[in-house]
Amino acid sequence: MENTRKFYVDGEWVDPIGTDTVDVVNPATEQAIATIASGDEKDVDRAVMAARRAFDSYGSTTRSDRIALLSRIIEVYERRVDDLASTITQEMGAPTGLATTAQAPSGLVHLTAALDALRGFEFEEQIGTTTVVHEPVGVCAFITPWNWPVNQIAAKVAPALAAGCTMVLKPSEIAPLNAIVFAEILHEAGVPAGVFNLVHGDGPTVGAALSMHPDVDMVSFTGSTRAGVEVARNAAQTVKRVTQELGGKSANIVLDDADFEEVITRDVLGVVVNSGQSCNAGSRILVPSDRMDDAVAIARAAAGSIVVGPPEAEGTTVGPLVSQTQFDKVRRLIQTGIDEGGTLVAGGVGRPAGLSTGYYVQPTVFADVTNDMTIAREEIFGPVMMLIAYEDEADAIRIANDTNYGLSGMVSSSDPQRARNVARQLRTGMVHLNGAPLAFDAPFGGYKQSGNGREFGRFGLMEYLEAKTIFGDNEN
Structure with a gap:
């Protein structure tokens, strides 16, 4: 696989600033199958700055622009779904049947659900003489797990794109290769430079840097409750929005x-x-x-x-x-x-x-x-x-x-x-x-220490929007 030792930043595959690497191990054989670059705070800063610059234009795109973009992503994803499935099988051990019927196709379902939600969402509403406008939250940091890897990536990226946000993704360093394929899909589909950025690395380094970064407006994290607490603690320093999908004992x-x-x-x-x-x-x-x-x-x-x-x-x-x-x-x-x-x-x-x-x-x-x-x-x-x-x-x-x-x-x-x-x-x-x-058009998320916020469909889209109230905007 190409690009394992590079990051995707500002529309290009770039060399990391640091020199650290991590081996990706096939759990069925216990043998390394790839080596990825592992980023640091400087890599994070470069990616966040790219996302910040891109937000100036992408945050102002129209619904029609974003519908067209998601439609192109879906088209390319459908061509690459087998690549995703085989990659997921090798890096995290999902049986071929599960990878081809559930793991890889789940990302496509999230893209489609986000597209449907975007088509029907009311970005402005009137309350008496007041107008409420729903606007993109801004630059988002995504920290995703290894267990349903592309499912969790798409569950965040798709609604964020639909909302008009820009983003930096840190996938799990245990199963990161599917994220590289996902980035290739977005690049081929023509996602504007800087809108989506990918930096590999571990939680204590890249995850913490993203959570604390002052130019990140929102963090969406999926993983253990223990790690979620650290993400929230780091994000609290800049009072950014945090959504979390954490553990369960159902x-x-x-x-x-x-x-x-x-x-x-x-x-x-x-x-x-x-x-x-x-x-x-x-x-x-x-x-x-x-x-x-x-x-x-x-x-x-x-x-x-x-x-x-x-x-x-x-x-x-x-x-x-x-x-x-x-x-x-x-x-x-x-x-x-x-x-x-x-x-x-x-x-x-x-x-x-x-x-x-x-x-x-x-x-x-x-x-x-x-x-x-x-x-x-x-x-x-x-x-x-x-x-x-x-x-x-x-x-x-x-x-x-x-x-x-x-x-x-x-x-x-x-x-x-x-x-x-x-x-x-x-x-x-x-x-x-x-x-x-x-049901992928219904909210996914939990109570108590299972997290806060919701993903999937319209509810997922709403997590990436701010509500602006304009008083006296509709006076006769």
Whole structure:
């Protein structure tokens, strides 16, 4: 791949100012597949200044201008989607099927959703004699993760472009190669110089410099709650806007009238998608105490059907975790679950049979878990789930809400109205009823320590706009 040792600044691929580099490791082979440049404060300053200059013109573009630009980006993206998929498989281990049907196409969905939102958004409204004008917030800094890499890039870049903002992106240094392809797509589509800029590097250096930079008007961060706290602390020095999509420990309430065979099988398989590396995974599966034995048997069978293996191998449904660090963390938490008294229903600390190389972890199910155990409190970010017993509906809601997080949740019942009633009592930003999928034109985000702000569609667009009130603008 070209441009791995360069940054994209002011419409060109440029050499870094510093000399630091980072190896990109294929988690299936544990071998380096590329080396990227790693930036510093001077690289950040150069990119931010380019974005600041570009905002003078791009911030004044018309809706029609931005519709045309997004349409061109979509056209080029469609031609490069296979390149993105193969890159994501190599750098973060997503199975080929997942990369080609979900990971890479997700960016296209965000671009389309932003385009639709732009077409229908009212940038001016009248309130009596007052005019309210929605204007772009300015220069944005984007710090994105490795788990759904191009999904999170596009979820920020697309609405920011639609709003008229300019930006600097720092993707995860663990899975940065897809961001290079994304930058190539924007360049080919004719994004004006300086509107989009890309600087690689780590959080403590490039991420902190972006968060603190006085010429950055907004930071949008996706990642761990711990890192999100640091971003907010750094950004507070210049009182810039901060939006955050952070961790989760989502509860999945299986009500007593649900079809247990269907629901628990579906949801065990759902947790392990992307090797369990999804912030909204429903890893706390809540079941009636008198149905626990049934739930254990079904979960054990479902876990046993999962095929863990090399991402490119036919039939693989779960690939490796993304890194040695993640591999060590997940196995440590599995051992903690055992040590604290959880009953191992499936999986465990050891690698899956036949896989001695690569960051592979067995899909793991615990039973007899109480909500005060470490594995029920901490976000594991791996293919690990726990069965937690509840006594009645009120107890299920109490357990579900007993967490520092509030990103997502799930409720399953044969009675749709009953499921709706429970959903409305969950303190969480999203709830899936009876396995309903995400909708990319509806808001994505959480309560409590899962962050603030919303992404996707019209709600994502609004995060990149300021409201200017002009009094007396409509007097007769």
